Amino acid sequence: MTDRRRYTRIQRALLQWYAANARDLPWRRTRDPYAIWLSEIMLQQTRVPTAIPYYERFLKRFSTAAHLARARLDTILKLWEGLGYYSRARNLHQAAKEIVSRCHGRLPQTKDELLTLPGIGRYTAGAIASIAFGERTPLVDGNVERVLCRVFRIHGNPKNAAIKERLWKLAEDLLPEHEVGHFNQSLMELGSEICTPRNPRCDECPLANLCEANHHNEQDILPTRTAKKPLPSHVVVVGVIYRAGRILIDKRKPKGLLGGLWEFPGGKVQPGESLESALHREIREELDIEIEVGSEIAVVDHTYTHFHVEIHAFECKHLKGEPRPLACAALKWVRPSDLPRHAFPAANKKIIEILRVRRRH
C-alpha cells in the first residue's frame, strides 16, 4: 500500500470515529476564536477535566479579548489559581492587550500571525488556526506524538529534535483537504481516550488495522520514554506573622516560579540550620523586621515539576520594624478572612485552610 493510500484510510477512519465518539466539551460548542484560544492556553500540559471549570469561570468573567485586556493581572491570577504554569496567565493578559492594540480586538486568523503572540507556540498556533479558522495546518501535542509513534512505529525518543520534526512532517502529510480542525482534534481525542500511555484500548481503536505498533505488539513500549533523574528535596520555613489581627503576605516577583502569586514570607532552610533560626534569618533578610517565632501550625509536603518541598509554617508575632519588600514585588497586611481574595500557590492554600479551620474553633 502506498503512503498516500494509507494516509487516506487513516483520515477517513479518524474522522468517522470522531464524528461518532467526540466528547461534548465546552470549547467544542463555540466557534468564537477567543474562546478557543483561551481553551488551548488552559489545556497546555493540563488535562481536559481539570481545565473545564476554569474555562467556564474565566469565559463568564471575561467574555472577549477586550474585557481581558482591561483586567488587572491580580484578578486574572485569582481566576487561574490552582491551574499552574502561571506564566500562561501573564502571557494571556499581554496577548489580549496586543490583540486590542494591534488587531482591533480580534484574534489573528493565521498560524504565522498567531505565533507572534506571547504564550502561543507551534502547537497552539496550529490548534487555533485549524480549529477556529480552518487553516490547513498540523499540530503535534503529547497525544498526537504518542499516536503517531505507535501508528508509524517510531522507536526514537520523541523529545529528540529530529524525531520531533519527523512527527510534525507526518502530521502535516496526514492532513485531509477539508475538516482539518476535526481531523486534528480526532488525533488528540484518540490519544486521550483510546491510544493512552498505558493499557491502550487497541480493541476499540479505529486505526488498529493500520497501526504498525499493533501489528508488532509494540503498543506498550512505544513511544520510548527516557529515564528521569530523582528530584531534589528542600526544607522551607514560612511565617504566618500577625500584627494587630492581620497577617503579613508578600507578592512574588512577576517572573519565575509562581510569579505574581501571594505567599507567606519565608525561605529555604540551610544545611545544619534549625527551622526557627532559618525563619528569623529569612524574615530579616527579605523583610528587614524582627519577629517572635511561636508554634508550628502546619507541615505541608508538595511536589513541583522539578523538586520536592517540605514547608513548615510557624505562627509568629511582629516585634519591630516596618517590613520592606526586599525580595518580593509587594507586601500587605490582610485580615485572615481576606486571604481568599488573593491568589496563592496550592502549597500555601493548605496552610490557609488550616488557619480557617482553627479560626472556626
Next chain:
DNA sequence: AATTCGGGGGT
C-alpha cells in the same frame, strides 16, 4: 539542546 515552569488524576 536543556532547563524551567504546577498541579492533579490515573495506575
Next chain:
DNA sequence: ACCCCAGAATT
C-alpha cells in the same frame, strides 16, 4: 511512587 497531561519561554 511514578507517569503524563491539547507546551512555551528561557537559558
